[in-house]
Amino acid sequence: xxFSKLAVAATAAAIVLGSPAFAQNSVLLPVIxxxxxxxxxxxxxxxxxxxxxxxxxxxxxxxxxxxVEIPAVDTQTNPGVxxxxxxxxxxxxPVAILGPIYSGSVKASMQLTADAEVPQIMGxxxxxxxxxxxxxxxxxxxxxxxxMPKLANYLRDGEKAKSVAVVFVNNDFGKGGRxxxxxxxxxxxxxxxxxxxxxxxxxxxxxxxxxxxxxxxDAIFIYLNEEESARFLREAKKQGLxxxxxxxxxxxxxxxxxLAGDAANGVKGHVGLTVDxxxxxxxxxxxKFQAKYNYKPDHNGLKGYISVYMVKAAAxxxxxxxxxxxxxxxxxxxxxPDKVPGILMEASWDNTGEIDRISFLxxxxxxxxxxxxxxxxLKN
Amino acid sequence: MAEILQxxxxxxxxxxxxxxxxxxxxxxxxxxxxxxxxxxxxxxxxAFFALVAMNWFGWPFWLSCLVAILVSxxxxxxxxxxxxxxxxxxQGVLPLVISTIALGLLLREGAKDFYSAxxxxxxxxxxxxxxxxxxxxxxxxxxxxxxxxxxxxAALQLFLSRTRTGRQMQATAQNPTVARILGxxxxxxxxxxxxxxxxLAAMASLLISPIYLAKFSNGEHLGLAAFVAAIVGGFNQVxxxxxxxLLVGVIDNLAAAYVSTGYRQSVPLILLVLFILFRPQGLLxxxxxRAV
Numbered sequence: 114x115x116f117s118k119l120a121v122a123a124t125a126a127a128i129v130l131g132s133p134a135f136a137q138n139s140v141l142l143p144v145i146x147x148x149x150x151x152x153x154x155x156x157x158x159x160x161x162x163x164x165x166x167x168x169x170x171x172x173x174x175x176x177x178x179x180x181v182e183i184p185a186v187d188t189q190t191n192p193g194v195x196x197x198x199x200x201x202x203x204x205x206x207p208v209a210i211l212g213p214i215y216s217g218s219v220k221a222s223m224q225l226t227a228d229a230e231v232p233q234i235m236g237x238x239x240x241x242x243x244x245x246x247x248x249x250x251x252x253x254x255x256x257x258x259x260x261m262p263k264l265a266n267y268l269r270d271g272e273k274a275k276s277v278a279v280v281f282v283n284n285d286f287g288k289g290g291r292x293x294x295x296x297x298x299x300x301x302x303x304x305x306x307x308x309x310x311x312x313x314x315x316x317x318x319x320x321x322x323x324x325x326x327x328x329x330x331d332a333i334f335i336y337l338n339e340e341e342s343a344r345f346l347r348e349a350k351k352q353g354l355x356x357x358x359x360x361x362x363x364x365x366x367x368x369x370x371x372l373a374g375d376a377a378n379g380v381k382g383h384v385g386l387t388v389d390x391x392x393x394x395x396x397x398x399x400x401k402f403q404a405k406y407n408y409k410p411d412h413n414g415l416k417g418y419i420s421v422y423m424v425k426a427a428a429x430x431x432x433x434x435x436x437x438x439x440x441x442x443x444x445x446x447x448x449x450p451d452k453v454p455g456i457l458m459e460a461s462w463d464n465t466g467e468i469d470r471i472s473f474l475x476x477x478x479x480x481x482x483x484x485x486x487x488x489x490x491l492k493n
Numbered sequence: 494m495a496e497i498l499q500x501x502x503x504x505x506x507x508x509x510x511x512x513x514x515x516x517x518x519x520x521x522x523x524x525x526x527x528x529x530x531x532x533x534x535x536x537x538x539x540a541f542f543a544l545v546a547m548n549w550f551g552w553p554f555w556l557s558c559l560v561a562i563l564v565s566x567x568x569x570x571x572x573x574x575x576x577x578x579x580x581x582x583x584q585g586v587l588p589l590v591i592s593t594i595a596l597g598l599l600l601r602e603g604a605k606d607f608y609s610a611x612x613x614x615x616x617x618x619x620x621x622x623x624x625x626x627x628x629x630x631x632x633x634x635x636x637x638x639x640x641x642x643x644x645x646x647a648a649l650q651l652f653l654s655r656t657r658t659g660r661q662m663q664a665t666a667q668n669p670t671v672a673r674i675l676g677x678x679x680x681x682x683x684x685x686x687x688x689x690x691x692x693l694a695a696m697a698s699l700l701i702s703p704i705y706l707a708k709f710s711n712g713e714h715l716g717l718a719a720f721v722a723a724i725v726g727g728f729n730q731v732x733x734x735x736x737x738x739l740l741v742g743v744i745d746n747l748a749a750a751y752v753s754t755g756y757r758q759s760v761p762l763i764l765l766v767l768f769i770l771f772r773p774q775g776l777l778x779x780x781x782x783r784a785v
């Protein structure tokens with residue numbers, strides 16, 4: 114009897130001590146990300162970027178002497194699944210959550226990380242994510258409130274467009290982008306010739322392209338997710354839609370170029386992050402990623418990669434692996450590549466978690482993204 | 494006017510592809526009372542057969558398409574009939590329906606795990622150029638897809654009505670017991686319908702994948718569109734499935750352009766409900782009555 118009690122206690126202790134919550138010798142960074150569904154492409158890029166950074170950090174001694182653990186959970190590109198996954202991950206007392214990327218999934222889960230006081234380093238770009246008062250949400254790429262003014266300037270000054278047709282995906286990401294660009298176009302007296310909503314996962318863009326042909330705008334602004342962007346560009350080429358096609362980072366991403374083939378040539382836009390950036394450290398990251406995973410990363414690979422180094426730099430600044438202290442350290446922090454090479458480009462975060470760094474104007478030529486101009490940080 | 498003409502042509506091109514899949518639905522139902530809820534996955538999968546042939550074996554596109562059709566005929570036609578349909582049909586229609594739903598899930602997840610969860614580029618069969626018809630710029634690819642799908646359908650109709658085997662298949666569909674008494678090899682005729690269904694699904698796959706991109710989840714939409722097309726057209730008539738496919742394609746496109754892309758998927762379903770309520774035999778189907 115005594116023995117059986119001892120056995121039960123020992124088993125319970127083994128289970129409890131073996132759980133990640135008590136795995137004191139590691140830095141737990143759950144990767145809650147889109148590995149299937151419409152976001153599979155972006156999520157796999159992010160996950161691989163995180164893996165690459167975690168392997169480097171661990172090889173160099175970890176964060177504050179402790180190894181990084183990055184268990185990945187698939188959100189299935191579904192906000193409900195993402196929220197449940199983050200709830201479960203928070204039970205294990207992580208140092209930070211890495212992901213998701215889809216703004217709808219971030220929006221559905223960010224209150225949980227705020228309540229748990231755990232930093233959530235995510236890839237969402239919807240403008241309102243950092244405007245909701247959470248002290249624990251941090252961007253890895255520009256929000257639409259930063260990127261859209263740059264794009265609108267380009268449409269006015271670069272393309273000399275007097276009218277622009279807007280085609281967007283009807284989700285949090287797309288609607289946020291649509292609202293932001295239309296506001297910026299209106300403020301520059303550029304006419305919105307068409308305002309077309311499309312669905313996430315939409316397979317056939319024939320009707321949309323025909324409507325855009327009829328709109329006869331000077332340029333078309335495309336704000337869709339990766340696969341939909343590629344389908345749209347293929348359909349546009351098929352139907353001879355010969356207008357300048359302008360977009361944000363996603364439209365010029367490598368996956369879109371791979372999927373769209375020739376149809377991507379000539380696409381232009383603003384790119385927050387790209388492995389084609391004229392920065393040796395970024396290009397070196399691209400080579401390492403390509404060597405390990407056998408494909409060229411898009412900006413989400415970069416976002417995932419720097420997310421690990423954000424935690425590392427903030428934890429070292431805070432001097433402890435306390436989630437609350439790490440979030441506080443990231444606010445108002447500037448991380449430079451000379452001190453943290455893995456951050457690749459100097460980046461700053463304000464008190465809302467908004468990021469600031471240099472960005473680029475780019476064009477797709479012969480199936481490759483070519484940087485045409487580097488834009489400075491907003492606040493130096 | 495030019496916009497409507499372009500929308501109708503684009504809708505007919507997509508609708509013709511739906512029709513290919515819908516014909517398979519009706520053929521299997523007529524000859525073997527098989528409602529194949531894996532039909533969408535049967536259209537999704539052949540594109541992956543072609544991709545494996547191209548990307549893993551380095552074969553040219555035309556050969557890969559041919560291989561995809563042959564592998565589809567073997568796996569989605571013959572093996573499907575022998576392994577799934579024959580044993581389950583003895584248990585009744587409902588267990589077979591459930592089996593095809595399970596098969597659809599298996600094929601979907603299998604394609605995801607075996608190849609990729611991400612969409613894959615798939616080459617166009619026709620060049621992506623435009624032609625001017627009556628002053629309206631139309632896509633050569635869409636016209637090509639429409640013509641090839643209609644040619645396949647016409648060839649099938651000729652085969653069914655003008656050849657001895659085709660007529661035997663029709664006899665099997667109309668009354669297998671009498672056909673058997675008259676010496677028609679009913680089992681072989683049923684096998685032929687499964688082979689034809691697989692070949693049509695493969696054709697649909699090769700035509701739709703350049704537009705949709707090859708992806709494991711494509712079957713969800715395609716299966717639903719084909720099912721709606723078959724019901725709207727008349728589940729017991731091949732020509733009904735053709736009309737249903739074309740109608741669903743055109744309505745889908747017009748709904749996307751003039752209603753909203755958000756509601757476009759609901760429009761064919763509303764059409765389905767209306768047909769079930771007011772014309773249950775479909776556009777061109779026969780009214781069927783059951784003896785008690």
